[in-house]
Amino acid sequence: MNGIRGVLYREMRVLKSRIYRNILASSISPLLFLLAFGYGIGRNSSVGQTGYIDFLIPGLIAMTSMNQSYGISSDINISRFYFKTFDEYLLAPVGRWEIITGEVIYGIIKGLIPVIIIFIYGYIAGMRHIPSLMMVPALLIHLIIFSLLGIAVALKVKNHGDQFAVNAFVITPMIFLSGTFYPVDKMPMVVKYLAHIFPMTYTTSLIRGSVIGTQTSYLLNFGISALIAAGLFWVCMRIMRGMEP
Amino acid sequence: MLIEAVELVKKFDKKAAVDGISLAVAAGESVALLGPNGAGKTTTVNMLTGLSKPTSGKILYNGKEFDSADNAIKREIGVVPQHNNVDRDLTVEENLIVHCKLFGIKDIQKAVLDALNFSGLTDHKEKTADKLSGGMKRRLVIARALLHNPKVLFLDEPTTGLDASVRRTLWSFIRSINKTHGCTVIMTTHYIEEAELLSDHVIIMDNGKIAAEGKTKELKDSIGKFALDIYKENEIETMHFPSRQDAIAALENIDSEARIREVTLEDVYLKITGRRIDA
Numbered sequence: 001m002n003g004i005r006g007v008l009y010r011e012m013r014v015l016k017s018r019i020y021r022n023i024l025a026s027s028i029s030p031l032l033f034l035l036a037f038g039y040g041i042g043r044n045s046s047v048g049q050t051g052y053i054d055f056l057i058p059g060l061i062a063m064t065s066m067n068q069s070y071g072i073s074s075d076i077n078i079s080r081f082y083f084k085t086f087d088e089y090l091l092a093p094v095g096r097w098e099i100i101t102g103e104v105i106y107g108i109i110k111g112l113i114p115v116i117i118i119f120i121y122g123y124i125a126g127m128r129h130i131p132s133l134m135m136v137p138a139l140l141i142h143l144i145i146f147s148l149l150g151i152a153v154a155l156k157v158k159n160h161g162d163q164f165a166v167n168a169f170v171i172t173p174m175i176f177l178s179g180t181f182y183p184v185d186k187m188p189m190v191v192k193y194l195a196h197i198f199p200m201t202y203t204t205s206l207i208r209g210s211v212i213g214t215q216t217s218y219l220l221n222f223g224i225s226a227l228i229a230a231g232l233f234w235v236c237m238r239i240m241r242g243m244e245p
Numbered sequence: 246m247l248i249e250a251v252e253l254v255k256k257f258d259k260k261a262a263v264d265g266i267s268l269a270v271a272a273g274e275s276v277a278l279l280g281p282n283g284a285g286k287t288t289t290v291n292m293l294t295g296l297s298k299p300t301s302g303k304i305l306y307n308g309k310e311f312d313s314a315d316n317a318i319k320r321e322i323g324v325v326p327q328h329n330n331v332d333r334d335l336t337v338e339e340n341l342i343v344h345c346k347l348f349g350i351k352d353i354q355k356a357v358l359d360a361l362n363f364s365g366l367t368d369h370k371e372k373t374a375d376k377l378s379g380g381m382k383r384r385l386v387i388a389r390a391l392l393h394n395p396k397v398l399f400l401d402e403p404t405t406g407l408d409a410s411v412r413r414t415l416w417s418f419i420r421s422i423n424k425t426h427g428c429t430v431i432m433t434t435h436y437i438e439e440a441e442l443l444s445d446h447v448i449i450m451d452n453g454k455i456a457a458e459g460k461t462k463e464l465k466d467s468i469g470k471f472a473l474d475i476y477k478e479n480e481i482e483t484m485h486f487p488s489r490q491d492a493i494a495a496l497e498n499i500d501s502e503a504r505i506r507e508v509t510l511e512d513v514y515l516k517i518t519g520r521r522i523d524a
Contacts, residue, residue, distance in 0.1 A: 002349040006344075006346035007347075010332065013334070013335050013339050014332065014334050014335065017335070017373075083331075084326065087326060088330060088344065088347065090313075091295070091296060091319065091322070093316035093320045093348065093349075094347060095314075242298075244291070244296065244297045244298065
C-alpha cells in the first residue's frame, strides 16, 4: 500500500497548494451553465414532471465532477512530460496497481469538490429534492470511471497535443450527448444509440435517479458502469506495464 | 558482482540506442559511463534501474535476474535523473516525505531530518522547490535518492547545466556518498574531468556500444602518459608518448605552435573513436 500512500500524499499536497484555483474553476462553469440553460432557456420548462432546473442540477454535477476527475489526466501529463515527477512512482518499489489506485482516489476527491458547490447552487436556485443514499455509490462509480479514463489517456498520449485531441473529440461530445442538459430518450435515434457508447450516459442516469428520483435501472446502469470501470482498470494496468519514460 | 549486464540491447523503432553492451560493477565501486550525447548512457541507466525494458539481454543484481516488477531489488537502487524532477508545488520537506512514503520508510521524521542535514537544506525545508537554486534542487534530488539507503546510486549527468563552483561542491558531495557512505555509484557524464575525478572505473560509450573500459589510470596509460597537441591551421593534431622526454624530443621537429600535457580520458576517446567527446 506504500504506492497508494505516496501517490495520494503527493497529489493531496498539490491539490492543497492549488485549492483556491480549483474551487474557482469548479464554481464558474456550472454557474454559467445554470444561468444559460437553467434561467436563460429552461426557466419555465420541465422534463416530464420535473422542473428543468431540478433536471439540470444532477447533469451539472455529473459534468463538472467528470471534468475534475478526468482532469487528473492533465496533472499526470504535466508530471510525465514536463516535470518528470511520474518517473519517481515508476522507480519506487510499488505495484503499478497502487499508482493507479492512488491516482483514482485523488480523482474521486477532486471530483467531489464541485458536487458540494453545485448542491449549494441548486438549493439557492430552488431545488427541492433531497438526494437518496444511492447518490454515494452513483457518484463513486462515476468518479472512478472518469479518473481511470483520465489516467489511461494521460499514460497513452505522447504529447499535450494528443491530450487536447481526446478532449475535443471524445470528452466534449460526451458531455453534450450523455443526458447532461436534456434527456437521452428525447434525442434522435442515431444520437440516442451514439449516447450509449459513452459511459457518462449510464452514470448521469444513476446520479439523476439518486438526486431527483427520476426513473433509472440501478441494476443495469451500475452493472454496465462497473464493467466499464473494470475494463478501464485493465487498460490502465496494460499501459502501465509497458510504460517507459 | 553487485550488477552485471549481459548483451543489453535497446531499440527504438528498429534503431539500437544501446547495442549489445555487457558490464560488471562491484560493490563499493564508483563507475562513470562516459560519452557524448546520444552515446546510449541514459538508456543504459534507464534499463539498469528498471525504468526501461531491454529489447534483449539481461541484468543481474547479486546474481539474481532483475526486471522492473522486482520490488526487492528496486529498494536497493537510488536514482538521480538528468532532469531535476522535484515537485515544484511541494516544499523541500514534502518532496522528501513523498519518497519516504513510496519506499515505505518507517521513521519518516528521522529520515527526512538526516537527508536535510546531509544535503545542507535544513534552512530551506519549508520553501517550495520552485524557489530553490539549480544547485539546491540538485542536492534535493540527490538527498531524496539516498533516503532509503540504497546500495547503489545512479546519477545521470549529475552536474550538467550547473556553474563551475556548484559543480565542484556537488563533486565532493558525490565523492562522500561513495567513499564515506560506501554506496556504489554509477554515473553518466560527458565531462572528462568529472569522470576522472569521481570514478575508479570508466566505461567509454560510443554509438550505443562500449568503446573501451577499465580503471581510469589503465585506460590513460594504454595510449601513453603525455600528449603533444600541435595547433595546425584548422585542427589540433594530438600525438601520445610514454614519457615527457619522448614528447619533448618530438616537439623539437615541429615548427608550429604546440604544447605538452598529461594524457586525459578525452585522448582515450579520441584515439578510439576518432572524434572528440564534445563533437
